[in-house]
Amino acid sequence: MEEVVKATKNFSADLVVGDGGFGFVYKAQFSDGRIVAVKKLDPDAFQGFREFQAEMETLSKLRHPNIVKILGYCVSGADRILIYEFIERGNLDRWLNDSSSCDGDGYDDGAGFRVPLSWKTRIKIVRGVANGLAFLHGLDKPIIHRDIKASNVLLDSEFEAHIADFGLARRMDASRSHVSTQFAGTMGYMPPEYKEGFTGATVRADVFSFGVLMLEVATGKRPICPRSSTAKKWAW
Template sequence: MENNIMLDQNIELQSEDLEVPFFSLATIVIATNNFSSDNKLGEGGFGLVYKGTLTDGHEIAVKRLSRSSIQGLNEFKNEVILIAKLQHRNLVRLLGYCIEGDETMLIYEYMPNGSLDSFIFDETRAKVLGWSIRFNIICGIARGLLYLHEDSRLRIIHRDLKASNVLLDSKMNPKISDFGMARIFGGDQTEGNTERVVGTYGYMAPEYAIDGLFSVKSDVFSFGILLLEILSGKKNRGFIHPGQSLNLVAHAWNLWKECRPLELLDTCLEDCCIILEFVRCLHISFLCLQQHHEDRPNMSSVVMMLHGESSLPEPKEPASFIGKKLSLSSKKKSASTNEITITLLEAR
């Protein structure tokens, strides 16, 4: 019975105009050497990602949806339709999809340097990302978000921006990936509400995590966290300052208020960092992390601030202090197997 339902859904999805090529299962099996473990690139709440090589020599990345994935058929279709309409140098490019039998897969351009988190949180690999590369990555992510929010044919809220969802090409240029949780806004709509809050603990804006309210400013908050992680080389999630019960945001804010911002700098950047750029980026991150969403800048302002030299407004206390208390809410949570993406099932 379950197979019949899946087959019906697959036929329905294949009949829709998804604007991207269909790849046969046989093609993907050959390209990935039958999903060999040697070709495994990583995994998330959705399932596994494999590297593949087509018969013409083109390298691809295959996102294989697992049966137990929190990303269902609707999210899969959402990702296909969304990415098919998006074209930007800082967004990963969707090459096609495959729906056959009980297999559901997305085929992307292959990013040879993998995800950003595999560099910035690794003591050895972090050295590859000098200051100029990191600043380029920061600016590229900002431009990609600006395109999603304001410059594409659609107004799109990503809702799951994090280091593992930023991929790096052969020249270390960043590309935002994973649009399964993204939402489209129409016309003049600027915010929405959902009873199914999806995202990553440590990156979610407080108004979204607790009340299910999301907007472009939710992504801006996530960008602020990501910016802080790129500057410090430390994860916001799980970071506790020795001797103090502070998370990364609270620790960074204390250093900022005590005029000791350079103590946050990733140690491998000490010899190559442009101090004024670092301090400006840190300042921008705090503007993005302000508790009330209306106080946060939009991404067009962020891009201008990154490339400008004019003085910046004074940030208000970031949401981390309040957010930490809010995260202890009694709301029901369901975490993915790798503790990356969570779903809050009872958001107000």
């Protein structure tokens, strides 16, 4: 834990590269020169410990070019830390959108220059996510991600996609149609049956979320935006 604290400069806000409902992600450099991503879970977050267990149990056993690699973990008191490979270009959401707009077509590098994603690159990204999902769903005990969305897809220096954030993931017996669990996911990416009260985790739900993601990649429009209609409406 001491080395993690040093590598993140005591979890400095200046090193934060991502955040979510369960904590923050920091860009860190260890004494041997390795640059990694350090995810510190909020001890007060809902299902925080269960998320930590799920992510550890799931990612530690997975090896696929389109799945983010976990390098280690540590627990100290209430602190729970996950250490991942650092993916250079950040998440896909940052390349498709900016924080002030519902539409987007690239990434502002901070100097006001917006770099567009070519169709070739967009297709490569979508194929990468599809390959990663096919791997997860094709395991002897399929893994349901449950939160496929642009901010959970990381892009490396070659714009290869890596599926990340397995905190909500569940393994499923291949003989079953779903896993009974609590309602989870991100509005706009979840299938309509969730709105009707269904809470089971299914492979089909991941596929629906992937379909929404494909529309977002193709159009540059967010699935949910205060100033726009839902994905179902703008898709038509």
